[in-house]
Amino acid sequence: MSLLPCMTQKEKVIPMPMTSNCPITDLQWLTSDVVSITMEAGELAETAKxxxxxxxxxxEGLLLRRPISICDVNGSLxxxxxxxxxxxxxWLSQCQVGEELDVLGPLGHGYDIPEGKVLVVGGGIGVPPMLYAAKCCHEADACVGFRSQANAILxxxxxxxxxxxxxxxxxxSIGEHGFVNALVKKxxxxxxxxxxxxxxxxxxLKTVYDVAKEADVPCFVSMEERMGCGIGACLVCACSVGGHHKHVCKDGPVFNAQEVDW
Ligand SMILES: Cc1cc2nc3c(=O)[nH]c(=O)nc-3n(C[C@H](O)[C@H](O)[C@H](O)COP(=O)(O)OP(=O)(O)OC[C@H]3O[C@@H](n4cnc5c(N)ncnc54)[C@H](O)[C@@H]3O)c2cc1C
Ligand code: FES
Structure with missing residues (x-):
């Protein structure tokens, strides 16, 4: 994975989702059950937030597409x-380099990048999107939590x-013993x-929000719900935000934690 800084979010217009056939350029197992796939995604990558x-x-057998967060972008990769x-x-883990994936995106409302330094916080398989988030911030520190050393990634x-x-x-077995909210508090x-x-x-997410609220720092969380269409058409991903039904796929997945009905 190369680590060139990303284009700042402000320079990007809100992209229209597109379907692309994306050839896989790299596939690696990071742990016994976590896989990293890099693909040539052209404009889809270049406009992703x-x-x-x-x-x-x-x-071909599965009707519904599977939602996966954008972990990193390097040019068109x-x-x-x-x-x-x-x-x-x-199925995805068994694909080979050179095979093409049918990918719809970029989807959803991502993080708005503020001035100053951001603390990115990831737990387990929530860590991958925090890499690209950190890269897009002007400055960032990270707090990440895993079950054990064997599950540590990125x-x-x-x-x-x-x-x-x-x-x-x-x-x-790696880092400090305990949960990530203690590190965030510190x-x-x-x-x-x-x-x-x-x-x-x-x-x-709730415990991190509680700690951020106590410190009076705005907190934005990426919510996960089961999804169908991924584009706001099927209502599968409804969640309650500010007393209103929202679609995680279209209105989120990133929400202001203060507005989430925990
Ligand atoms: C916005 C978003 C971003 C995500 N990003 C990542 C990521 O970066 N890395 C990662 O490992 N996982 C991520 N997930 C979870 C991932 O989508 C599911 O693990 C995956 O869909 C499971 O599919 P499956 O066919 O292997 O499992 P199955 O359990 O067989 O899936 C059956 C159905 O349930 C849905 N489903 C199952 N688990 C989830 C779940 N946790 N969230 C939403 N739908 C689910 C599937 O999409 C499928 O339609 C994300 C989910 C969402 C909503
Ligand atoms: S997944 Fe269909 S509306 Fe969100």
Whole structure:
């Protein structure tokens, strides 16, 4: 994965989603169940914003595309990192370099990049979108949490684009022992950040939001819901934000944590 700085979000117009046939240029297993795929995605990559996602067709047999966050962009190359879970991601993990993927994107509302330094926070498979988010910020530090050392991913890549990267694990086998919100609390006490960006399990997002709120720092979270169409047409991904039904795919996945009905 190369680590050139990305075009700032402000320089990009809100892109229209497009369907592209994207040849795979690289496929690597990062852990026993997490795969990184880089593809030649042309304009789709060039217009993607941090926090957006793509919807990938996983073989002829599966009707629904699978939503995966954008982990990195380098020119026209786009990288996604995903955990192998069910039929779709298993199919994806078995693709070969040179094969073409049918990709719809970029989709959703990503992170708006503020002035100043941002603290990006990722838990487990929520870490990948934080790489591109950190890269698109003017300055960023990271707090990331994993179950154990065996599940740790993208640390070299984060270290290359962040001022500092604080790591925690549930079993203490890498970084500090404990949960990521403790690290976030410490980081927010030591330094002034203009925003916190977070992605991970909902329970983690809520605890990170609580800590950010206490420190009076705006917090933006990437929410995950089951998806159908990915473009706001099927209502599968509805969630409640500010007392209103929102579509995670179209209005999110990034929301102001203050507005989420936790
Ligand atoms: C906006 C968004 C971004 C995501 N980014 C990533 C990422 O960067 N890396 C990653 O590993 N995973 C990510 N996910 C989760 C990923 O979409 C699911 O793990 C994947 O769809 C599972 O598909 P499957 O066929 O392997 O599993 P199955 O369980 O067989 O899937 C069955 C159906 O449920 C849906 N589904 C299952 N789990 C989820 C889930 N957690 N979220 C939404 N739909 C789900 C599938 O899309 C499919 O339609 C993201 C989800 C969303 C909504
Ligand atoms: S996935 Fe269809 S409306 Fe969001």
């Amino acid at each position: 941090a926090g957006q996602f793509v919807n990938i067709k996983c073989g 786009l990288t996604v990192v995903f955990q192998v879970k069910g039929e779709g991601t298993t 640390l070299d890549e984060l270290n290359a684009v962040c001022g500092k990267v604080l790591v925690t694990s549930d079993d203490g 980081a927010l006490a030591e330094e002034r950040y203009t925003a916190v960006f977070a992605c991970g399990p909902k329970v983690m």
